[in-house]
Amino acid sequence: VQLVQSGAEVKKPGESLKLSCQASGYSFPLYWIAWVRQMPGKGLEWMGTIYPGDSETRYSPPFEGLVTISSDRSIRTAYLQWSSLQASDTAIYYCVRSCTVPFCYFDSWGQGTLVTVSS
Amino acid sequence: SAALTQPPSLSVSPGQTATITCSGDNWGDKNVCWYQQKPGQSPFLVIFEDTRRPSGIPERFSGSSSGSTATLTISETQAMDEAVYYCQAWDTSTVIFGGGTKLTVL
Numbered sequence: 001v002q003l004v005q006s007g008a009e010v011k012k013p014g015e016s017l018k019l020s021c022q023a024s025g026y027s028f029p030l031y032w033i034a035w036v037r038q039m040p041g042k043g044l045e046w047m048g049t050i051y052p053g054d055s056e057t058r059y060s061p062p063f064e065g066l067v068t069i070s071s072d073r074s075i076r077t078a079y080l081q082w083s084s085l086q087a088s089d090t091a092i093y094y095c096v097r098s099c100t101v102p103f104c105y106f107d108s109w110g111q112g113t114l115v116t117v118s119s
Numbered sequence: 120s121a122a123l124t125q126p127p128s129l130s131v132s133p134g135q136t137a138t139i140t141c142s143g144d145n146w147g148d149k150n151v152c153w154y155q156q157k158p159g160q161s162p163f164l165v166i167f168e169d170t171r172r173p174s175g176i177p178e179r180f181s182g183s184s185s186g187s188t189a190t191l192t193i194s195e196t197q198a199m200d201e202a203v204y205y206c207q208a209w210d211t212s213t214v215i216f217g218g219g220t221k222l223t224v225l
Contacts, residue, residue, distance in 0.1 A: 103213065
């Protein structure tokens, strides 16, 4: 199992952003993929999850409406996007493989994408 | 509100046993897992479903659960075990992490 994330980003407040996470080594449609945020020097926060089989999504309440999680089965890729970034979005974002149910442990982690939002 | 509480830090000497707790009033009947994160690295799973070890995780790592507290035990702690450890639980609508415990091996 491997999850390869897109590279680091530096953005200005108000800009949009879409991160990617390409999966390999397992049946992509069958496992939920989640996104986890880690702000500088802080702990882990679950943002939401998607089932690539039918694109069903579930969001953590603090992140609902602020980010969009999507996926493209044809290229085995999940996405996390913002329409308008804020400085407080500065963090490392990890994509993680979950189970065949929406809420579970995470047995594989991407390398993380550092997002820096600064004017 | 739902929360998982971990001690912020723990120090042990090499060869000693490290015990890290994770408490949550509303999560006592839920499965817990544990992750290790070293500086500059992604977290990785060391215990899942309270007690199970993924392939490749040393037997020194073990998990247990009683009441509303889950415990990660590292026997014969080594310098390479120095890291931040996070517990995680989930229910039918959300996933929650503990705040993390920084384990220092002196």
